[in-house]
Amino acid sequence: MRYTKILAGCLLAAVLMPTQAAELGVLAPVMVGDKPQFRKHGQGKPAPVVTRVVDGELYTQLQGQARDGFVATVLALDESAQRAAGAREIRPTWLYMSAEDGGFARQGFWLQENGKQRFVDEPYVDLVVDQGSVGNGDFEEIFAHEMGHVCLRRLVPDLPPGYSHTPHASMSITDYSTAFDEGFATHFQGLARRLTSNPKLREQELGLSAKPFLGYWMSNLDRAGRIEGVRRNWFVQSQLLPPGDEATALARRDLSTAFDTARLRDGQQMLSSEGVIATIFYRWMVPGPEDREAVVQRYSRLFASFAHRDGRRLRHDSPVLLDLVDRYCSDAADDCKRVQAVVLDTTYGATTGRELPSLTESLAATGRLGDMESYVGGLKQARAQMAQLQELVAKEPAKLRAGLGPDLWLLAAGQHLGWRAESDVVAVNLNTAEPESLMLLPGIDRAAAERALASRRKDGVFADLEDFVRRTGADDSTAQKLRQAAEAARKAGPYDRI
Secondary structure, eight states: OHHHHHHHHHHHHHHHSOOOOOOEEEEEEOEETTEEOEEEOTTSOEEEEEEEOOOSHHHHHHHHHHHHSHHHHHHHHHHHHHHHTTOSSOOOEEEEEOSSSOEEEEEEEEEEETTEEEEEEEEEEEEOOOHHHHHTSHHHHHHHHHHHHHHHHHHOTTOOOOSOOSOOOTTOBOOHHHHHHHHHHHHHHHHHHHHOOOHHHHHHHTTOSOOTTGGGSHHHHHHHIIIIIHHHTGGGEEEOOOSOOGGGHHHHHHTOOOEEEEEEOOHHHHHTBHHHHHHHHHHHHSOSOOSHHHHHHHHHHHHHHHHOOTTOOOOTTSOHHHHHHHHHHHHOHHHHHHHHHHHHHHHTTTTTOSHHHHHHHHHHHHHTTTOHHHHHHHHHHHHHHHHHHHHHHHHOGGGGGTTOOOOOEEEEEOOSOSSSOTTOEEEEETTTOOHHHHTTSTTOOHHHHHHHHHHHHHHOSOSSHHHHHHHHTOOHHHHHHHHHHHHHHHHHOSOOOO
8 A cells, every 4th residue: 555655656746747858869861872771780670870960951940849849849748758657867859860751660770979880779750851841840740640659669668569460541440559559649640730830730720721632642531530530530430432343342441531420330440440549549638728838747647657557468459548548547536537438428338339339320310311300319318328328437447348359360361452462461350340351251252241240230249250150150161261260360470560
């Protein structure tokens, strides 16, 4: 008991401690010809060889952002994350100005100084940066996203890799860990849009600088989803399959921006969606005073809870978001009911079971037709059920995950996928898959896939592979092939995206 009180006091001190922003350390690649130099480190992985940038117009522009822009708030959040993680010395927030396209949070680089190279085993943001991207606010927003990953690496270093091979995007369903990692980072983009003072980014925010045609490019659709989709809670809704040929069916499903406004994803799909996770964090963390000190204090409380988990490790087959909500509720009991309500409101109670989502779908079907009498009656019933559910979860937190089932992963050959190499494999989770991915499994045609999903929707998640076989009506030959696919997934293990 005495230890618990001391620990609680330390956590409170970490929350209330004034934060001085970490230094923005700027790195540039050491080039060999026209290629950046890489060198392997102790784990046998290549890491970039870099030098520190200390002058120049771009450096001055970046340091101005670190002093006066939203980047200064991001640096203060990184300082808070380092303190919560137990750092004795606050290290710089490292930005590697990549010579190649991309935006990534990475670990470890070779720093070249005074003719010598030393390995620095610290996280950094790998990002293409120029004066244009700094000036128009793109840097500010994407840097905030990637720093979300960096903060998470500091606070939750044991975040397990997931099994999904699906390319991540705000629209896609992947797995608990991938969705949590990406969704947590994504919600910082909405925070950046709220707090930016950059006039160009504000123009984007107001839709005053949109250009024809470019909005149809996939990455721009994804970025729009990260802002508008999060704000409007698009991602709890089932995706519609846009028209096209069979070769691109899986990609069209994964990346669809068409949503059925009267049909919800189930709870397991929602917690495997980075768009849903981003929405929950956005609603959880972004409301409140906008001054830097208030923002840092809000996040410091969350960071302290993430870092403090009594040695309990996270598992790839457990809903990471709900595991950390439980931890936060233990540390911040005064805020617990609000956070549980955010999860329930955002998901329409889908993680607890099918009753409230089914009512919500009926309400949505009448609402979009303008049937006022049915809508008003259904709305009263839905609100009453939501209030009851919130009270139930407040008393019995385990109910928040009562509608979830086990992860049931199988490996399928990735042939005829259009946007992926034919040598790729697809990892299929029977409790989150849509028809297009189920049909990649041996012996599962469209009829069997639709039968499986109808059963999952009506009767609940599959308890195990044998339950799937029984409810799908698979014959003995198909059942044996499915067992082999499940064994292949087990042997392959989680999918490392780094």
